[in-house]
Amino acid sequence: MNSFINVGVIGCGTISHVYIENIVQNYKNLRLVAVSDYFPEKAKEVTEKYDFVKACSTEELLADPDISIVLNLTIPMAHYSINKQILNSNKHVYCEKPLALETDEAKELVEEANKRNLMCVSAPDTFLGSGIQTVRSLIDSGKIGKPTGFTANMTSSGHELWHPNPGFYYQKGGGPVWDMGPYYLTALIYLLGPIEEISCFATSGRPMRNILGKMQQTEVSTHYTAIIKLCNGATGTVTMSFDIWNSSLPLLEFYGTKGSITAPDPNYFSGPVQFFDGEKLKDIVDRVQEPHPAKVITMIENTESCLNEIDLMFPFEPTHNVNMRGLGVSDMAVALLNNRKSRLSSDLSLHVVEAMQAFDISASSGKPYKMTTTCVITDPMDKNWKLWEVK
Ligand SMILES: NC(=O)c1ccc[n+]([C@@H]2O[C@H](COP(=O)([O-])OP(=O)(O)OC[C@H]3O[C@@H](n4cnc5c(N)ncnc54)[C@H](O)[C@@H]3O)[C@@H](O)[C@H]2O)c1
Incomplete structure (x- = not known):
C-alpha cells in the first residue's frame, strides 16, 4: 500500500x-x-x-x-x-x-x-499549527473555564502594498472579511464551536484604490465591525479592515470564567501564546483580609505575575515562523x-462561507443574521505528528 x-x-x-x-x-x-x-x-x-x-x-x-x-x-x-x-x-x-x-x-x-x-x-x-493547537489544548483542558467572550481584529491598510496582482482583493470575493476572515473565523469556530448569530455594520473608506499605478474602483466593503454570538453562548466583537493604518487592538483573544488567552496571528502557523490565570489572581486577592482598597492594591501589584507565556506544542517545527x-x-x-x-471538514468550510456572507447580509439589511449551517469541532492535532521532513 x-x-x-x-x-x-x-x-x-x-x-x-x-x-x-x-x-x-x-x-x-x-x-x-x-x-x-x-x-x-x-x-x-x-x-x-x-x-x-x-x-x-x-x-x-x-x-x-x-x-x-x-x-x-x-x-x-x-x-x-x-x-x-x-x-x-x-x-x-x-x-x-x-x-x-x-x-x-x-x-x-x-x-x-x-x-x-x-x-x-x-x-x-494555519489552525493546525502549533499556535492555535496550543490555544486549543488550553481551552480543552479548562484553563479559561467556561468561555464567555472573544475579540478578533484584522487591521490593515490593504494588500495592494505587497501583492503583485492585487486587483481581486477589491472585487467580489475580496475585501477584508472574505480574504482574511477565514483565518479568524476558522480558528474561532475550531476552538469554541459554531456560530449562532451575526450582526454587522460595514463601510468603505476609499472608493478608488491605487492598484499597480492605476486607480481601480472598490467594489466591496473594506471596513467591517461585527458582533458574533456562538452556539455555546459566548459573544465577541470582530473588526476586519483594509482601512486601518495603525492599531493596537489584539488580533485574537479568548475570555473565560477562569482566565484569558491571547492567541497568535491566526494567519500564521505559530507565534506566542499568552495565558492570564484569573484563578491565581483571585486566590492571591482572596487571601487579603483587609477591606476593599487593600484588595485592589494587591490585585494591581500581582497582575503581571499571573500572565504566562505558554510553551508551544509540536516542538518538531523547524522554526517559529515557518510557513x-x-x-x-x-x-x-x-x-x-x-x-x-480529516481535521479540515467540509461543514467547517461551509459554515465559514455562510458566516462571511452573513457579515454582508447583516450590514446591508441592518438586521442580525441567524446562521442556517453548523459544524462539529474536529480533533486536535496528534502530538506525535511527524510528517514534516526536518532536514
Ligand atoms: N498571496 C497570498 O499570500 C495568499 C495567502 C493565502 C491565501 N491566498 C489565497 O490563494 C488564492 C490565490 O491567491 P494568489 O495570491 O496566489 O493569486 P494570484 O493571482 O497570484 O494567483 C492565482 C493564479 O491562478 C490562476 N488562475 C486564475 N483563474 C484560473 C482558472 N480559471 N484556471 C486556472 N488557473 C487560474 C492565475 O492565472 C494565477 O496564476 C486566493 O484564494 C487567495 O485568497 C493567497
Missing part, C-alpha cells in the same frame, strides 16, 4: 510557490504529480524547477487517474466552478479560501462531495491512508 497520496495543483500564482515547495520538499505523505494554470507558462515555470512534475491543461490534470487530491489555488472568483469540476472528476478538493462566494454554492459543493464520498474543504490550515501551508492537505492524506476523518 502507498504511504503517500498524489496531488495536482490548479493555479500557479503567488501562494502556489510555498505550497509546491512544501509538498515537494517537506510533506512526506504527498507527491506532486501535475500543475496547471490559466496561463500555461506559469505551470511550465514550476516544471523548470521540478522536472518530475507534469505541466498540463486543467482538463488533462483532472483526467489523470493517478491524482487523488486537487489543490485549487486560483483566485476566489474561480473557486466554485473549479471545485465543481474537481468533484465531477471524482477527486478530493483542497481549495484556497474561500470554498465558494455564496452559501448556496458552497452547500451544493458539499452535498456533491458527500454524495461521492469525497472530501471538499478549504483553507486555511507550513499544505499541512491541511497532509492531514487529508493521513485521513485517506488511514480511513479516518
